[in-house]
Amino acid sequence: MAILEMNHIKKSFDSLEVIQDISLKVEQGEVLSIIGPSGSGKSTLLRCATFLETIDAGEIRYLDERVAWVEPDGTRQYPKKDQLRKVCSCFGLVFQSFNLFPHYSVLKNIVDPMVHNQKRNKTEAVNEAMELLGRMGLKDKADAYPCQLSGGQSQRVAIARALALNPKILFFDEPTSALDPELTGEVLKVIRSLADLHIAMVIVTHEMSFAKEISDHIIFMDKGVVEVEGSAQDVFEADHERMQAFLGKLAH
Amino acid sequence: MSFQVIMGQLAGGLVKSIEIFALTLIFSLPLGLLVSFGRMGKNRVIRSLVWFYISVMRGTPLMLQLLAVYFGPYYIWGMKLGRAWRFMAIIIAFSVNYAAYFAEIYRSGIESMPPGQYEAARILGYSKTSTFFRIIFPQVVKRILPSVTNEVITLVKDTSLAFSLAYAEMFTIAKQIAAKETSFMPFLAAALFYYVFNAIVAFLMERIESALNYYT
Ligand SMILES: Nc1ncnc2c1ncn2[C@@H]1O[C@H](COP(=O)(O)OP(=O)(O)O)[C@@H](O)[C@H]1O
Ligand SMILES: [Mg+2]
Numbered sequence: 241m242a243i244l245e246m247n248h249i250k251k252s253f254d255s256l257e258v259i260q261d262i263s264l265k266v267e268q269g270e271v272l273s274i275i276g277p278s279g280s281g282k283s284t285l286l287r288c289a290t291f292l293e294t295i296d297a298g299e300i301r302y303l304d305e306r307v308a309w310v311e312p313d314g315t316r317q318y319p320k321k322d323q324l325r326k327v328c329s330c331f332g333l334v335f336q337s338f339n340l341f342p343h344y345s346v347l348k349n350i351v352d353p354m355v356h357n358q359k360r361n362k363t364e365a366v367n368e369a370m371e372l373l374g375r376m377g378l379k380d381k382a383d384a385y386p387c388q389l390s391g392g393q394s395q396r397v398a399i400a401r402a403l404a405l406n407p408k409i410l411f412f413d414e415p416t417s418a419l420d421p422e423l424t425g426e427v428l429k430v431i432r433s434l435a436d437l438h439i440a441m442v443i444v445t446h447e448m449s450f451a452k453e454i455s456d457h458i459i460f461m462d463k464g465v466v467e468v469e470g471s472a473q474d475v476f477e478a479d480h481e482r483m484q485a486f487l488g489k490l491a492h
Numbered sequence: 493m494s495f496q497v498i499m500g501q502l503a504g505g506l507v508k509s510i511e512i513f514a515l516t517l518i519f520s521l522p523l524g525l526l527v528s529f530g531r532m533g534k535n536r537v538i539r540s541l542v543w544f545y546i547s548v549m550r551g552t553p554l555m556l557q558l559l560a561v562y563f564g565p566y567y568i569w570g571m572k573l574g575r576a577w578r579f580m581a582i583i584i585a586f587s588v589n590y591a592a593y594f595a596e597i598y599r600s601g602i603e604s605m606p607p608g609q610y611e612a613a614r615i616l617g618y619s620k621t622s623t624f625f626r627i628i629f630p631q632v633v634k635r636i637l638p639s640v641t642n643e644v645i646t647l648v649k650d651t652s653l654a655f656s657l658a659y660a661e662m663f664t665i666a667k668q669i670a671a672k673e674t675s676f677m678p679f680l681a682a683a684l685f686y687y688v689f690n691a692i693v694a695f696l697m698e699r700i701e702s703a704l705n706y707y708t
Binding site: 290291292325328329331332333335337339340341342343352353356357358385386387401402405 | 606617618
């Protein structure tokens with residue numbers, strides 16, 4: 241079963257075509273990495289998938305059900321309140337800048353959405369959150385506030401917070417780009433452990449060796465277009481000038 | 493008139509000043525939030541009306557506004573309002589005036605919130621209302637507290653403007669005694685009362701600020 245399918249997506253900001261007819265598919269437990277130069281539309285694509293932006297053309301399907309699409313006459317069809325809640329509960333998003341809630345403790349950041357939005361039992365939620373924090377190596381930080389955490393710790397809390405809602409698919413938008421180099425490892429390790437749990441993931445990243453190792457599928461995007469796609473090996477070996485130039489630049 | 497009698501009368505006035513102060517805050521703080529919503533809302537007509545209301549409140553003297561609210565109903569509609577109207581007019585004028593100032597403070601605080609907080613909340617399944625009241629507003633409160641403190645301290649002093657409607661708050665009484673006794677002393681005593689009142693207010697606001705210092 242395909243968890244996510246995006247077909248012929250287009251998105252413009254004013255006259256700037258940021259996404260030009262992109263299609264992709266993520267199966268259960270599959271890891272898709274999206275690479276490409278900055279400004280190529282990677283974030284916008286994730287934001288379209290998570291409904292933070294509306295699409296201008298194409299369709300988005302979750303769990304084999306068409307949930308958002310644009311009619312031929314240009315009218316957008318997005319799910320209404322209740323269905324939107326249901327659809328949204330099947331994905332999570334991890335931001336480059338974490339976006340933890342600074343006025344909530346680490347534990348409350350994770351527990352509050354579980355209890356308040358998913359109506360889970362409080363004690364159960366706390367137990368589960370503590371277990372997740374343990375898996376992230378952050379058990380002792382449960383009562384800390386986000387301002388007391390390093391970037392790597394913040395990002396792991398953000399991942400725990402997303403995971404706690406039991407998404408079928410997790411999106412990561414450059415999860416390590418805001419981190420000091422010595423802190424990226426701890427976050428990548430956590431993401432790797434999720435792949436082992438067979439959670440479907442879409443990861444925008446500049447960490448090429450990581451992408452190569454973890455991905456079932458890689459997309460190279462440039463200027464709103466998918467230029468190269470395929471298995472990790474195929475993509476990195478593809479004879480595509482701009483991509484090789486991009487990879488070459490990253491290697492330095 | 494003995495010193496004690498003067499202090500006693502001033503204290504009576506102080507109670508009235510505190511009443512004006514407290515009621516104004518109770519009404520203007522929530523009203524200001526509502527006004528800020530109108531100011532930031534989607535409806536253009538409401539937005540312009542609210543903009544106009546705020547600019548009038550901030551662009552004309554509060555004393556004039558007090559007179560307008562108190563005498564307006566009589567001069568415009570010929571309404572004869574009873575004795576209680578004086579106090580009500582004061583509370584209405586103060587609340588409506590301070591709501592305008594608070595609205596601008598709320599607005600600046602709300603607009604300074606990073607969009608990432610809204611986006612994270614949305615992805616985590618918070619409704620619009622919960623996002624505002626659970627995620628955004630508590631952080632806004634912390635951000636705007638210093639500006640709110642400024643307004644609250646100004647309000648303590650502004651309560652004396654009720655003298656323009658001859659309402660027996662502290663300043664009005666100080667003026668009456670001063671005239672009767674031909675003494676400057678009542679004014680000094682009133683100044684001291686205002687000063688202490690404000691010191692207490694400043695202390696309380698500081699306490700609230702430090703209570704919110706558990707995060708940055
Ligand atoms: N909200 C927006 N309004 C206008 N332009 C935008 C907006 N978001 C992104 N863009 C533009 O879209 C292009 C793609 O941006 P983005 O998706 O962030 O690229 P990437 O994540 O690959 O670096 C950029 O040129 C960016 O300036
Ligand atoms: Mg980006």
